[in-house]
Amino acid sequence: MEKIAENRCFGGRQLRYQHRSAVLDCDMTFSVYLPPQAAQGKVPVLYWLSGLTCTDENFVTKAGAQRYAAEHGIAVVAPDTSPRGGDVPDDPQGAWDFGLGAGFYVNATEDPWAKHYHMYDYVVSELPSLVADACPVDASRTAISGHSMGGHGAFTIALKNPGRFRSVSAFSPICSPLACPWGEKALGNYLGDDRDAWAAHDSCALMRTAEEKLPALVDQGDADNFLQEQLKPQLLAQAASSAGYPLELRMQPGYDHSYFFIASFIGDHIAFHAAHL
């Protein structure tokens, strides 16, 4: 693994690494912000999963999270959103909602995707191991968050790995891939026609049977173009209600799906995670 960038930021260090991924069978990059407190010892860590079309850089350059991470002494890890590279297949029509930039944080079982598209294993297993080797983080104090497709990733990964995270949050998450066009397309291609396999990556389905109940926060803008057709936070609120899951869903008036929305509330999310880390 090679460090390919380092920039001082809010008294800490914004780092970027490149490495060969065994589970994705390609070269990958990811970013880590280490707060000033990391110079004195291990710090808790927040994983951030980005949305469709993003790389590891969108969150790092646009969210303004470093200020809050420095205040609270939390490291922030931002992976890419899919495998990358010359032999990694993409959507045949080059669509932006599937293939490159759209790994959906699952392990594909269908060809041609099954060779590289294992973002679930990458985020759950390979990446934390690389981070633990390179950075002073305390893996016993881990939280997870994300945006849109990455909000889906954050909730499904938290729900599927009890004992692993202290808290979970999301901005504008895809709440049920079983119930929206983005999910139908992606999971149908990656996992095939068996919708039971999709349910294992559906936050609403997972929440209904969750034994561990984590502190959970969701922010959703009510001017988000994708709200009605793709995101459907009411389904997550219903699942949380029926399961007694402690989800706080905040509808934010006038906000859209952009990083201007994330920047406005990322401070709240980092403070929320800090309270549980």
Place this chain on the structure above:
Amino acid sequence: MEKIAENRCFGGRQLRYQHRSAVLDCDMTFSVYLPPQAAQGKVPVLYWLSGLTCTDENFVTKAGAQRYAAEHGIAVVAPDTSPRGGDVPDDPQGAWDFGLGAGFYVNATEDPWAKHYHMYDYVVSELPSLVADACPVDASRTAISGHSMGGHGAFTIALKNPGRFRSVSAFSPICSPLACPWGEKALGNYLGDDRDAWAAHDSCALMRTAEEKLPALVDQGDADNFLQEQLKPQLLAQAASSAGYPLELRMQPGYDHSYFFIASFIGDHIAFHAAHL
């Protein structure tokens, strides 16, 4: 003039406008952040001038200034850095330090640049008039700041227009285009061989004879790759010292030329301007 984007951000509005520029003879875009306070009446305004290669978007998406602008109730205007469009000439070799993205905030007198490259008049006259028409800003309370080439622009424009600004600041400014390769190339091409004409756009030369003395703040990273050859803040400090100009120059250890540096200290700069607005 047409509003081409609007995003809610920190309770205010991030706006983007497109318009035909009379002084640049081309179509231009610029961005304005209006804080929540602008819904109740006119607010003071900070002009931000960006550096080489930037458009109006770099600062808007990367600096995280909206949080502080919302806290202090200040509008922030970010113009582009050069004229744009099909018939606007660029560096013959396509270099990134001259031509498109590198207007240097002067009025070119030499062909082929003289037809479009009038960024001084654009920032000093045309843009404030457009902003005043479209946005609730109080032009009597105006400050100016910028980065690198835009720090040069902020200081030269403030020094050349006494009575116009309440305060001036910069990140990593080009302090003396008379004394660095970027300045030699740009002003030589835009203004010709007469170095007296360059001195009218040299912060150090202007500061030595300034009658109005504005509160002035400069942050400079000591790990900035351009520090020794291009930026030379010691020349500005010497000019300020000899002129009795109230410049605070802060060398920031470990910081480079990037927006990670700007993001780390833009809160200080907006608080500095707010104290004088």
